[in-house]
Amino acid sequence: MEMKTFILALDQGTTSSRAIVFDRNGLSVATAQKEFTQYYPKPGWVEHDPEEIWSTQAGVALEAITKAGLESAHIAALGITNQRETTMVWNRQTGKPICNAIVWQDRRTADYCDQLKKQGTSRKILQKTGLIIDAYFSATKICWILDHVKGARKLAEKGQLAFGTVDSWLIWNLTRGQLHITDVSNASRTMLFNIHSLEWDDELLGIFGIPRSMLPEVRSSSEVYGETTGQFATPIPIAGIAGDQQAALFGQMCLEPGMVKNTYGTGCFMMMDIGDKPIASKSRLLTTVAWRIGRQTRYALEGSIFIGGAVVQWLRDGLGIIANSADVESLAAQVKTSDGVYFVPAFAGLGAPHWNPHARGTLVGITRGTTSAHIARAALESIAFQTLEVLHAMQNDSGIKVRELRVDGGATVNNLLMQVQSDLLRTKVVRPKITETTALGAAYLAGLAVRYWNDIREIKQQWQLDRTFTPRAKPGEVNSLIQGWHRAVEAAKSWAGNSK
Numbered sequence: 001m002e003m004k005t006f007i008l009a010l011d012q013g014t015t016s017s018r019a020i021v022f023d024r025n026g027l028s029v030a031t032a033q034k035e036f037t038q039y040y041p042k043p044g045w046v047e048h049d050p051e052e053i054w055s056t057q058a059g060v061a062l063e064a065i066t067k068a069g070l071e072s073a074h075i076a077a078l079g080i081t082n083q084r085e086t087t088m089v090w091n092r093q094t095g096k097p098i099c100n101a102i103v104w105q106d107r108r109t110a111d112y113c114d115q116l117k118k119q120g121t122s123r124k125i126l127q128k129t130g131l132i133i134d135a136y137f138s139a140t141k142i143c144w145i146l147d148h149v150k151g152a153r154k155l156a157e158k159g160q161l162a163f164g165t166v167d168s169w170l171i172w173n174l175t176r177g178q179l180h181i182t183d184v185s186n187a188s189r190t191m192l193f194n195i196h197s198l199e200w201d202d203e204l205l206g207i208f209g210i211p212r213s214m215l216p217e218v219r220s221s222s223e224v225y226g227e228t229t230g231q232f233a234t235p236i237p238i239a240g241i242a243g244d245q246q247a248a249l250f251g252q253m254c255l256e257p258g259m260v261k262n263t264y265g266t267g268c269f270m271m272m273d274i275g276d277k278p279i280a281s282k283s284r285l286l287t288t289v290a291w292r293i294g295r296q297t298r299y300a301l302e303g304s305i306f307i308g309g310a311v312v313q314w315l316r317d318g319l320g321i322i323a324n325s326a327d328v329e330s331l332a333a334q335v336k337t338s339d340g341v342y343f344v345p346a347f348a349g350l351g352a353p354h355w356n357p358h359a360r361g362t363l364v365g366i367t368r369g370t371t372s373a374h375i376a377r378a379a380l381e382s383i384a385f386q387t388l389e390v391l392h393a394m395q396n397d398s399g400i401k402v403r404e405l406r407v408d409g410g411a412t413v414n415n416l417l418m419q420v421q422s423d424l425l426r427t428k429v430v431r432p433k434i435t436e437t438t439a440l441g442a443a444y445l446a447g448l449a450v451r452y453w454n455d456i457r458e459i460k461q462q463w464q465l466d467r468t469f470t471p472r473a474k475p476g477e478v479n480s481l482i483q484g485w486h487r488a489v490e491a492a493k494s495w496a497g498n499s500k
Contacts, residue, residue: 019064030068032060044107047100072232079240079446081247082166087141109140110357130287139191183241240445251441264411268308283393303352303390342488423473
């Protein structure tokens, strides 16, 4: 009798580590999750402890298998998806990090990015990487570590340091230092990877002064890389890697050019499948590698919104106007409109399509009649407004009219937000039954590599609709709201400009 097997997905996010066991139908059998510490040593700085990331991720992996009533022998393969751009540097001999991880949200290298732009490197970096110079990406973070951690540059030049995004760090630990690898999707977020040749680029390494010896080997997104060593009773093949947004695009089965998904997590990340050739953005979006399976590489346009669901966490932790994140919907629903209040949540600067690292959070339009309900509604609307800006930019770049937006991530349970989103976009917003599409994408990539699923066609049949939101608001009302949002964004930029 054949033993029933499952796929384990590790989903290492910005605020928590999760593990989900999936069955052959793409359904979750068990989930385990653990939050970990966020460090804010200075304004605009965000750090994580790599050791805590590893310990929480290893812990929830075992917990999920146990919760499912399984043993490691029942796991056919393991897939990894991760917060991208977050930068870790560790000693190859000891396996210990030389400092905290610098998180993707961290803005400490914003001034260095301004210098690089003045030196005229923007065009070259954009042509090779598809990325805009910004503190968001890994390259300037590595530079900062080499220049500010005592002895780091000397060790790097001797070949004793390893750099990795979170996927590389997890695999290094899962294999006890036997594998130092990443996949094309994560590599394409470093500002060091040529998305045309699919290789690390020596000219870019020269610009940033980063020794090539630090970098992981770049592999495809779906292949058997190796096996776990010692964490589980029996070794598990590690067979899929993708950055969280690319994994969500795959999990949402956005497999045709023009298909778009938006993930509502800590930030919001919209991606459009653009096929097998990169398109250069004219609207300050990013061109990125979506995934590589076998010999086929898929590309995507991406708009990154730094603060999405994190604005709700701030209402909870910073202002204390809600006890739990889930309470925001009922509070915001107490009012029919935000009554002219706009909230631009530029806590970590503005992402696409503005790319203003100096902008800061701004609340405008407050009167004596403004209540916590108006602020909660303005906070939710800010997520939808930012998404609207990115979708318009995507349509301009691709020349494709978006017919529906597939949505996933934690905030999609908020029906009010999804309805506002549909009203602003004037298009269908489609929520699948499984909103854990990031982990699901990693599971699919791993499962394909070990023939757990025969091919993508088999997987495609598993996508199921939960609910479709259609526009209800009048176009005149929507236009007025959008104009107000643009004014609020200009106010946030103006404040930033005057503060320097």
